[in-house]
Amino acid sequence: MANDLLKGKKGIIFGALNDKSIAWKVAERAYEEGAEIVLSNTAGALRMGEINALGEKINAPIIAADATNVEELDLAIDKTMEHFGGGFDFVLHSIGMSPNVRKKIPYDDLNYVFFNKTLDISAISFHKILRVCKQKDAINEWGSALALSYIAAQRTFFGYDDMADAKALLESIARSFGYIYGKDKKVRVNTISQSPTMTTAGSGVSGLDLLFDFAERMSPLGNADALDCADYCIMLFSDLARKVTMQNLYHDGGFASIGISEEAMDKYKS
Numbered sequence: 001m002a003n004d005l006l007k008g009k010k011g012i013i014f015g016a017l018n019d020k021s022i023a024w025k026v027a028e029r030a031y032e033e034g035a036e037i038v039l040s041n042t043a044g045a046l047r048m049g050e051i052n053a054l055g056e057k058i059n060a061p062i063i064a065a066d067a068t069n070v071e072e073l074d075l076a077i078d079k080t081m082e083h084f085g086g087g088f089d090f091v092l093h094s095i096g097m098s099p100n101v102r103k104k105i106p107y108d109d110l111n112y113v114f115f116n117k118t119l120d121i122s123a124i125s126f127h128k129i130l131r132v133c134k135q136k137d138a139i140n141e142w143g144s145a146l147a148l149s150y151i152a153a154q155r156t157f158f159g160y161d162d163m164a165d166a167k168a169l170l171e172s173i174a175r176s177f178g179y180i181y182g183k184d185k186k187v188r189v190n191t192i193s194q195s196p197t198m199t200t201a202g203s204g205v206s207g208l209d210l211l212f213d214f215a216e217r218m219s220p221l222g223n224a225d226a227l228d229c230a231d232y233c234i235m236l237f238s239d240l241a242r243k244v245t246m247q248n249l250y251h252d253g254g255f256a257s258i259g260i261s262e263e264a265m266d267k268y269k270s
């Protein structure tokens, strides 16, 4: 259901890989709500080619950038501003990857080169994007920048490995940068802490199917899926959330506030 919530707004969306990606759903919903979009992902992801279908569908140019590389981000933001003929109103950071998770290296035996990569790709890249945008005054006043997080930033989830540390850092960056960007330019910066979601990044976490089932039983509203998440992003990009900043916002069907649910208890009966 479209309500023109983003009519006249422009934004850049990082991290749409395929039609399961949360960023993909956000891009589709933002377009439906009247926004003009630029898409960005790594050169490798672009070579996989699936993003082209999305670009065509929503009439969005696709710009390659490794979000850990400031020079590439610099160029990507320049090209985005050129395309829009000036600044834009929203940014989605939907980027995450841990080589330790991919290689199933346990937390007490982390490879530190990989650990640095995890932090750079999954958290520090958000700082880099915000920094490049602020230096170029790329985000318009009352603009909105969002990144996607997970509750493992607050509580330990077996198997989430060094991504938990990356999410804690990501949420901290949103607060620290949110203060400065809000004060100087009235730009909002928030993170959304999303339910487990069946995506390419999600399936890298060992036992995601079990985690998904556990969260589903624990959440009174059930897990939020990628489309639910897209709806929440649209609201936060819109003018309906003008005074929301420096927050980590749980979008998880109630999971974050539950100790034990009846449905989870049932699992232990017999």
Ligand SMILES: NC(=O)c1ccc[n+]([C@@H]2O[C@H](COP(=O)([O-])OP(=O)(O)OC[C@H]3O[C@@H](n4cnc5c(N)ncnc54)[C@H](O)[C@@H]3O)[C@@H](O)[C@H]2O)c1
Pocket: 014, 015, 016, 017, 018, 020, 021, 022, 023, 041, 042, 045, 065, 066, 067, 068, 093, 094, 095, 096, 097, 121, 148, 149, 150, 193, 194, 195, 196, 197, 198, 199, 200, 201, 202, 203
């Ligand atoms: N899937 C879940 O269960 C879940 C839950 C909570 C939060 N999240 C977060 O949502 C975000 C999006 O993930 P997703 O689940 O849609 O999976 P996804 O695999 O579709 O998206 C991850 C994206 O990160 C991109 N990426 C990786 N390295 C990059 C780099 N160096 N520069 C730029 N882009 C890079 C990938 O190309 C991909 O498009 C991630 O931050 C993830 O941690 C996911």
